[in-house]
Amino acid sequence: MAVGTLTTVPVPAPRVIDRRVAGGAMMLAPLAALPLAAAAGLIAAAGEALSLPRLATAALALGAVALGSRGLHLDGLADTADGLGASYDRAKALDVMRRGDSGPTGVATLVFVLLVQVGALSQAELPIATVVAAVVIGRCTLSMSCARGVPSARPEGLGATVAGSVPRTVAIAIAVVAALASTLIPGMDWWRGPLAVAVAYAVTAVLLLRCTQRLGGVTGDVLGAGVEVAVAAALLALA
Numbered sequence: 001m002a003v004g005t006l007t008t009v010p011v012p013a014p015r016v017i018d019r020r021v022a023g024g025a026m027m028l029a030p031l032a033a034l035p036l037a038a039a040a041g042l043i044a045a046a047g048e049a050l051s052l053p054r055l056a057t058a059a060l061a062l063g064a065v066a067l068g069s070r071g072l073h074l075d076g077l078a079d080t081a082d083g084l085g086a087s088y089d090r091a092k093a094l095d096v097m098r099r100g101d102s103g104p105t106g107v108a109t110l111v112f113v114l115l116v117q118v119g120a121l122s123q124a125e126l127p128i129a130t131v132v133a134a135v136v137i138g139r140c141t142l143s144m145s146c147a148r149g150v151p152s153a154r155p156e157g158l159g160a161t162v163a164g165s166v167p168r169t170v171a172i173a174i175a176v177v178a179a180l181a182s183t184l185i186p187g188m189d190w191w192r193g194p195l196a197v198a199v200a201y202a203v204t205a206v207l208l209l210r211c212t213q214r215l216g217g218v219t220g221d222v223l224g225a226g227v228e229v230a231v232a233a234a235l236l237a238l239a
Helices: 002-006 019-027 034-049 054-068 072-086 090-099 104-122 127-145 158-162 168-184 192-215 220-238
Strands: none
Touching: 002 019, 019 127, 019 158, 034 054, 034 127, 054 104, 054 127, 072 090, 072 104, 072 192, 072 220, 090 192, 104 127, 104 220, 127 168, 127 192, 127 220, 158 220, 168 192, 192 220
């Protein structure tokens, strides 16, 4: 479920999708994203080897991640921005998010977040390590977004399936492991990785809090938006 939902890698459909399976998928999201991170790292390496413009290389690397995830998280970011910007009425905001088309708020948010991501990566001293780490860190935050106590905004949909499916102790453990593992990013000061993890989690937590207050909980779109802002935050910290 983790690989099939979060990437375009062809895998057999899960035989059963229940809260146990859904929670496990969210816990395994960082591992499921490793092919995307590897692809982005290879493109960054190729860009360096060919002396391509760094801005173009950054755009190609992050574009590959978007392509490899079907644009799922970017779509969620745009829909979440449209919903939050549409109305203070919860039902109207959720209805706007459900439609799937992007309004001016969603488009502008996409542009700004992608500018931050591409701009930060293009200025990174170690672009290969930076993009690999940021892609994985962004997916680590999914366990926090799906931790026990975080409600679903709707009674149906992906958000309802995964909301509250990850035990809090496991979500905390994933964050701690991510912080510890990030001290080993090649070529970087030991503290820069944990800083990226902390900033990514903090930004996602702010988004979660806002969506819980405005929408009553999370949806699949909110989860995708959390991943994208987490990646942007991690790239900034690592760069």
